[in-house]
Amino acid sequence: MSRQHVKPHSKTHAKKREILERALACFSEHGVTGTTIEMLRDATGASVGSLYHHFGNKEAIASAVFIEGMNDFGALAMKYLSELMETPLPAKDMAERAIKVMVYANVDWITRNPDWARFVFQNRRIVSASDDDDVLRKGTASFYGKLIEFKAPLVAAGYLKDLPIELYGAFISGPVHDYARHYLAGRHDIPLSEYREILAEGAWHALKGHGAH
Amino acid sequence: MSRQHVKPHSKTHAKKREILERALACFSEHGVTGTTIEMLRDATGASVGSLYHHFGNKEAIASAVFIEGMNDFGALAMKYLSELMETPLPAKDMAERAIKVMVYANVDWITRNPDWARFVFQNRRIVSASDDDDVLRKGTASFYGKLIEFKAPLVAAGYLKDLPIELYGAFISGPVHDYARHYLAGRHDIPLSEYREILAEGAWHALKGHGAH
DNA sequence: TATATTCTAGAATATAATTCTAAAATATTT
DNA sequence: AAATATTTTAGAATTATATTCTAGAATATA
Numbered sequence: 001m002s003r004q005h006v007k008p009h010s011k012t013h014a015k016k017r018e019i020l021e022r023a024l025a026c027f028s029e030h031g032v033t034g035t036t037i038e039m040l041r042d043a044t045g046a047s048v049g050s051l052y053h054h055f056g057n058k059e060a061i062a063s064a065v066f067i068e069g070m071n072d073f074g075a076l077a078m079k080y081l082s083e084l085m086e087t088p089l090p091a092k093d094m095a096e097r098a099i100k101v102m103v104y105a106n107v108d109w110i111t112r113n114p115d116w117a118r119f120v121f122q123n124r125r126i127v128s129a130s131d132d133d134d135v136l137r138k139g140t141a142s143f144y145g146k147l148i149e150f151k152a153p154l155v156a157a158g159y160l161k162d163l164p165i166e167l168y169g170a171f172i173s174g175p176v177h178d179y180a181r182h183y184l185a186g187r188h189d190i191p192l193s194e195y196r197e198i199l200a201e202g203a204w205h206a207l208k209g210h211g212a213h
Numbered sequence: 214m215s216r217q218h219v220k221p222h223s224k225t226h227a228k229k230r231e232i233l234e235r236a237l238a239c240f241s242e243h244g245v246t247g248t249t250i251e252m253l254r255d256a257t258g259a260s261v262g263s264l265y266h267h268f269g270n271k272e273a274i275a276s277a278v279f280i281e282g283m284n285d286f287g288a289l290a291m292k293y294l295s296e297l298m299e300t301p302l303p304a305k306d307m308a309e310r311a312i313k314v315m316v317y318a319n320v321d322w323i324t325r326n327p328d329w330a331r332f333v334f335q336n337r338r339i340v341s342a343s344d345d346d347d348v349l350r351k352g353t354a355s356f357y358g359k360l361i362e363f364k365a366p367l368v369a370a371g372y373l374k375d376l377p378i379e380l381y382g383a384f385i386s387g388p389v390h391d392y393a394r395h396y397l398a399g400r401h402d403i404p405l406s407e408y409r410e411i412l413a414e415g416a417w418h419a420l421k422g423h424g425a426h
Numbered sequence: 427t428a429t430a431t432t433c434t435a436g437a438a439t440a441t442a443a444t445t446c447t448a449a450a451a452t453a454t455t456t
Numbered sequence: 457a458a459a460t461a462t463t464t465t466a467g468a469a470t471t472a473t474a475t476t477c478t479a480g481a482a483t484a485t486a
Binding site: 129208 | 246386403
Binding site for chain 3: 036037038048049052057058
């Protein structure tokens with residue numbers, strides 16, 4: 001708790017963010033395998049020694065890019081959810097609104113951060129392999145915790161299906177990510193954002209309970 | 214059309230399949246990056262020269278594993294769809310059945326081929342990067358063609374929503390893949406197969422048209 | 427049987443990741 | 457403020473690994 005234990009460098013985070021953004025650009029253009037440490041050195045301005053000192057190895061740099069992206073998305077999702085919770089609505093509308101807002105968070109973040117999203121979709125193995133997996137898991141766990149507590153009364157009232165939170169995640173994110181992945185790889189022509197409402201409707205119909213008809 | 218143009222080696226495919234399965238085992242255990250050519254040589258029994266002669270480079274081996282897996286899945290999906298088409302059903306039931314059967318195809322293939330599925334989920338970048346992307350696209354395109362023609366009358370009758378086929382794919386595969394990905398990475402405890410029916414129901418509710426209520 | 431083609435082998439080479447040593451910068455203590 | 461410790465940067469040296477290359481074996485074709 002003493003002052004010394006507070007992270008000392010205030011510039012550090014911004015600097016790290018800068019490095020990760022430039023690394024992302026390299027990875028997006030050449031893939032993780034195709035990006036050499038030399039390329040990262042040139043793109044970021046940091047020396048080879050520095051990169052290894054701070055990250056450990058190349059995969060860990062990719063992993064850090066991944067985490068940074070997920071945190072960024074998490075922040076947006078949290079913001080959307082907070083705003084919703086401040087809005088006074090009848091329970092039935094609240095249920096529908098909540099599902100849709102979570103879809104919007106996914107669609108909007110991906111739309112605004114296409115490179116980051118593409119990287120995340122295409123490089124999941126990198127984090128599964130690394131220790132950062134736990135970091136990530138803790139982040140989503142706390143978010144899920146909030147959601148569980150939020151949906152409980154809506155489930156009890158019959159406005160939402162009684163399913164484990166993992167399936168809520170699947171129905172909310174799954175279709176968005178599936179479409180986004182193909183779109184970001186150039187295999188679909190219509191932008192994800194165009195289907196924002198259709199995807200939200202679909203998730204709502206998949207998850208609404210009997211009392212919501 | 215002459216006999217010479219028919220692929221000459223009958224053993225070749227089985228042998229290649231064998232090699233790809235062993236390569237998959239390596240990749241699953243150590244990741245693509247963590248697997249060296251030497252490891253692949255030892256695991257498959259083929260020499261370094263042979264591997265390069267047949268595949269070109271390491272990524273191409275991974276890419277071939279990917280394609281093999283997707284074709285395997287495609288065959289199962291096609292089988293399920295054919296069986297359905299032979300079943301005489303009233304249009305309304307047919308709509309629901311079709312959506313659910315496609316979900317089952319996904320769930321069942323993943324359940325039976327967990328290593329292959331995990332590999333596919335975690336290494337999509339490899340194929341996006343390679344030329345094999347087109348091979349894959351053509352495969353799914355012909356399958357999608359069948360689906361489009363199949364759903365047309367059901368859409369016209371109001372039993373299914375009028376959405377582009379890409380969104381059908383998203384609502385059918387998205388939630389399954391999202392859950393499966395986490396499950397196969399050890400982040401969820403309940404097996405995918407346990408949620409087979411719930412996932413099918415969800416997809417159906419997301420896609421059913423007004424005439425199906 | 428002779429000739430061409432494809433396939434296998436493994437050593438040689440090239441490329442790129444990682445480590446290492448020392449110097450510079452920054453922080454901490456006296 | 458000077459002395460000391462710690463963290464960070466640098467880039468050359470090393471190690472690991474992918475890829476290429478040459479020659480010989482196997483197989484197909486004429």
